[in-house]
Amino acid sequence: MQRRTFLAGATGAAISAAASSQAPARPGGVAAAGKVVAHTSSGRVAGQRSGSLAIFRGVPYAQPPVGALRFASPRPPVPWSGVRDATSFAAPSYQLILPGGSEDSLYANVWTPDTEGKRPVLVYIHGGGWLLGAGSEPTYDGARLAERGDLVVVTFNYRLGPFGFGHHEELADPVTGSNANWGLQDQAALLRWVKRNAGAFGGDPDNITLVGTSAGGASTWQLGILPELRGIVRRMVPISPCHVWNPANTLTPEDARTVYRTMARRLDTTVRGLRSVSPAELQRVWESVFAGSPTARIVRSGREYRGPVRGGRWLPEFEYQAPNPRIPVFSIHADTEGSFYTAPGAPVPDPRPAPANDAELHDCVHAFLDKGAVRVTNAQVDACVSAYRAAAVADGLPTDPLSIWTEVWGDGLFRYQIVRLAERHARHGRTPFYAMEFAHPVRPPYFGTPHEATSPFLFGTNGIPGNVAKFGDGPLERRISGVFMDLVANFAWTGVPRASGAPALPLFDPQLPSTMILGGETVARIATTPKLRQLRFWDSAGWVPRP
Template identity: 30%
Template sequence: MNTRRNFIRTVGASSALMFLPGTMLPFGYNRWDIPEEWVEAEISKGKIKGMRSAGVNIFKGIPYAGKVSGDRRFRRPGPLVAWTGVRDTYELGPPAIQGPRRGEPAPAEDCLFLNVWTPANDGKKRPVMFYSHGGGFVIGSGGSGGQDGANLARNFDVVVVQTNHRLGMLGFMYLDELGGAEYAGSGNMGLLDITEGLKWVNENIHVFGGDPNNVMIFGESGGGAKTSCLYAMPEASPFFNKASIESGPGVRMMTKDMAAKNTELVLNEFGFTKNNWKKLLEVPTDEILRVQAKIPFVPPFQEKKNTGGLTEPAVGGFGPVVDGIVLPNHPFDPTAPNISKDKPLMVGWNEDEYTFFAWERKDTEFATLDFDGLKSRLEPQFGADTPKVIEAYKKARPEASPADIFVAVSSIVMMGLGSVEIAQRKAKEDGAPVYLYNFGYKSEKLIPGTDYPMGTPHAMDISFKFNNEQPPKDGEPDRPSFFGGGRPERFTASHNMAAYWTGFAKTGTPHAEDLPKWPEYNLNSRPTMRIDTKCEVIDDRFSQELAMWREIGRLP
């Protein structure tokens, strides 16, 4: 199995399962969001009403840009029209077109809404944490329960913002060569929507007690890849100051030629030609989803020797396009983007990323592998290099079982090699610092059908970094976390991760009281912060394994 390719193909579908809200009231209420009073604010387009709950002002479903349906499909948003009176903003806005989402409104083409959590609308200049959701480039929303921003705002005195933005075909259909100037940037509309959200923050966040001159962008999985692109985009550059790429290293994106071939594939599926491509503007959204489902969720990036990380994608899929304008270059290839040279960066991954995909795919076979079986599972991806891969991991981890080695190899290929590549290239730039991490808190929950624990799967970091792993209150029983398990130690690990992230948001240096100092990554000692109930700096982590990956050309 080609782990990288299969991961990229399935991340969109599986990410629907990443963000399972808890018990919900009307759209977007978490069980702790009980309104104590209504709060009004005046922003650039009119007055809004949100709610105050347990020390946090919450505004949901704020429109940040205009129409993207009808004649605006595949184009930049229409102007946002001001409103009169007071607009209610205490329920989520609709997410982008996709399947139904539990606890959220029905998806809609006009989906440009955002949510804000703040300790107070008091004029204070708090750091702003602007999050891009996961789900590859085809699903997800800024209203998912696990990434609720109330605890970060409440416990760490920051302002949290999350957007809905166009996804899939509607967000990343490359029509520049067919539509001309009117459709310039069409292959990156999803990213340009996020940029509109950043512009909204720059104009309005002071009303919510946030500092428009201290904005951190961050995101996990597909949100990490979006963040990688934003870090390299001239239009986004003026509106953020630092970034964090989490389990979603976007080293390379689609080229124009690949995107054009993908467009041709879509036209063929609909029975359209290049001469009548504008019929796409009339296609109902359910038909768009039907055709979209026939195409890989995001570009199935292939590994190429001597380049490493996310490299040349095959034709097919929807994702950002290196169009030379909106996204001038690949985000981190061949170098880190000079446009963000002076912006601090965090990048990293979870230690056991693959166990999420084993759970999602119902892969129980990996847990019973012997070494012959391990060789058979890895050979389709690594070919003649398979013995070198296995021997390197057996030598570096003499106590590891074949299943352990399979999880470790799959996890680092999915998310680790690209993260290390980004850290290396940012460090070589000799500008603002880069900080490399591994999240390592171990969940005791077993993968169904196996005796193998989840460990630290893909997406488990979401609820941890948002400080949503919290002790029960008011006599409630402790409800085990969906991935994180039921051990009370998870509350400490969640506090630690949230503390480092908010420390980075405040100063550009990940720091927290009573936690170890986190040194910037360099090409000599190569320090990595391992985040758990106890955090520790590990120099040149995975050195033996990474040496092997370099030897076989999977990492520069």
């Protein structure tokens, strides 16, 4: 295959600075000088040239889900005449964190080396716990990745929180019959839009690689195995996915019904009437339902996050129950996922100080386990702490309370299912599966390699003002970022993650050294997956499901 040679050389969504957001651009006249026009299935859009790239911002992939379309399946954009300006980001989806949020947010952003050609398309799903974030955040600027990898890079917004992830039969769409998981439906609609329009931006509609981090990583997996999207997603790169399971990070259907009935009652309306209340009131009441300790709420599920609800066509099974992916997978996780929550600047600060002794560690671990179980006993907490401390001693890892708490956090919500799903695929899967651990340490006062440390290096935005103090931008960081981009870009081009600055990565085999460790002075090496001993606790704990 002829392709150009690569050049040499998140912060979490909750705390990234918002990009400048404006109201979605409206159709206009002919493109002005210095702009570039693409012909989409709904009409022409005018982006702008920046160096060697053409950039399109705020391109509609669905109708605004407002009024009667709140809680409806996404509809194709209404065609327009003339040339629509696509040089400004759309507003983020409505949320509490990023300013300027709007329900009118279903827009895509595209970075391309040229609107002519047939390059792989990399679609990125932002994270944020299904509650916050936007494809326009500076960390996810696709310019460096598009240029270095010769890719078409697409980011986008999808519905969040009460607008995006819930379930109630009285909210059934009269056209599609769907009554849940509107944000997941948005993501599927975006993929169909990309399939139809990739050629307009110089992309190959038959070569779409789906990438996402955290909640977006879980979505990547969910969409990658969804039968109705077979033939659209060719490869997938789930990064630190927060795989969905009850009761930790999704509502049961019954609890979702209870939540929407409760919101309707508190707003003096019906469930159907929730379409008419202001987004601010809807968000406020949703937040009030989930305020405080998960042990004191009106529902028992959705204890940490409220992701997609199981059931129906959009999430027929949780990931741990579903069949192995039928497409190639490049699975990535961070070395210290939990330090995203236990280090300074955590997106949702824990009310407890970092544990300094065993009594405080016991309280912190108990509070964490409350996020994923309706009832937690002191004996279970003691067993968890003992198992992790024994594993740390055996592996020569730190045994202080903060380190133990951090590892419990990261494994329970992220790393356990990530690693066990990789092992399951190695045993039973029939498609290529590669594994990588990102292990480049952040700078003090932060520590470890936290959840979402991957995004700034994948996009080459580790050196921007909002990221550089935490992630650094020296020669080593630039080299690691370049290797990361090359691995993912080559996977999108060929199905094999490779880079000139890294050893060849074999297919994942839990019995052999087959995980790439990226980060640190060595840059990249092949090893067995680290810290396997501490994962054994969860195999029999009955807390997180084993795939």
